[in-house]
Amino acid sequence: MKIQSLFTKAFALTLVCISVMVLTIFRLTPSLAVSTTTTPTAQLSATPVIIAQYDLDSGRSGGRSLYKRLGEYDGISAVIDDTAQYVFNDPLIGKYFIGLSTNSKQRLGELLKAQFCQAAGGPCVYTGRPMKLSHSGIGGGLTNEEFNAFVNDIAQALDKNGVKTKAKNEVLAFAESLRGEIVER
Ligand code: HEM
Incomplete structure (x- = not known):
């Protein structure tokens, strides 16, 4: 039971870490957040x-x-x-x-x-x-x-x-x- 709760906490923590990383990257390089469709050359x-x-x-x-x-x-x-x-x-x-x-x-x-x-x-x-x-x-x-x-x-x-x-x-x-x-x- 204790192990299961530990796993849940670790999983939740990992999710939070990933979200923070993604948000940070997008804020530093806004171009990544923009649609990749560009005007044809x-x-x-x-x-x-x-x-x-x-x-x-x-x-x-x-x-x-x-x-x-x-x-x-x-x-x-x-x-x-x-x-x-x-x-x-x-x-x-x-x-x-x-x-x-x-x-x-x-x-x-x-x-x-x-x-x-x-x-x-x-x-x-x-x-x-x-x-x-x-x-x-x-x-x-x-x-x-x-x-x-x-x-x-x-x-x-x-x-x-x-x-x-x-x-x-x-x-x-x-x-x-x-x-x-x-x-x-
Ligand atoms: C304000 C005056 C004029 C404007 C705005 C004008 C505009 C144009 C435009 C947009 C074209 C098409 C260009 C192309 O084919 O890529 C053209 C072609 C032509 N223009 Fe004018 N033009 C003017 C004066 C004249 C005058 C004074 C003449 C003859 C007396 C003339 C004769 C022609 C001819 C024969 C073509 C066809 C050329 C071809 O098909 O290769 N234009 N003009």
């Missing part, structure tokens, strides 16, 4: 494209991000769909898109949406190529006049979708910030 290294020189803070108005004021993703999507139509039919720059397959045009639209959504402070990640790389050499190098035509098409699409002047100017300022990477002559 692919996600972390997703396209290191920097959305150029656009100060996202300036995109806030009365606490509402530009993304919200544009009507979130659906609002941006509608503006880009219209922009694409204007650009593809633009008398000056439409020629550059004639050879693109339907799928390439769709992909371009999706990339533009992600790019503007991210720049406006939305929860999107632009995964396309940097602007310099994707535009270098188009038509022997894009001109300021061609760039202006593209920006005018964006402006027309913003008007069509009833985007307010302040938000419109912010979107155009972002587009303008890309001029140096896109225009080559």
Whole structure:
């Protein structure tokens, strides 16, 4: 009987010791206490494209991000769909898109949406190529006049979708910030 009680006490003591050790280790190295599931490397290294020189803070108005004021993703999507139509039919720059397959045009639209959504402070990640790389050499190098035509098409699409002047100017300022990477002559 006495031996049994001794064993019980020893067992209880061992349990307490183990608990203290486990708690001490976890406190000293908190990382052990955190779930071991990590963000996949692919996600972390997703396209290191920097959305150029656009100060996202300036995109806030009365606490509402530009993304919200544009009507979130659906609002941006509608503006880009219209922009694409204007650009593809633009008398000056439409020629550059004639050879693109339907799928390439769709992909371009999706990339533009992600790019503007991210720049406006939305929860999107632009995964396309940097602007310099994707535009270098188009038509022997894009001109300021061609760039202006593209920006005018964006402006027309913003008007069509009833985007307010302040938000419109912010979107155009972002587009303008890309001029140096896109225009080559
Ligand atoms: C603010 C102005 C512009 C923006 C934001 C813009 C944005 C983009 C984006 C996001 C892409 C996709 C990049 C990729 O494929 O990874 C792209 C591709 C393209 N852009 Fe622009 N772009 C602008 C101006 C222009 C202008 C002025 C032209 C021609 C006049 C142009 C012609 C093209 C063409 C032809 C492609 C397709 C390239 C390909 O498929 O390889 N872009 N642009």
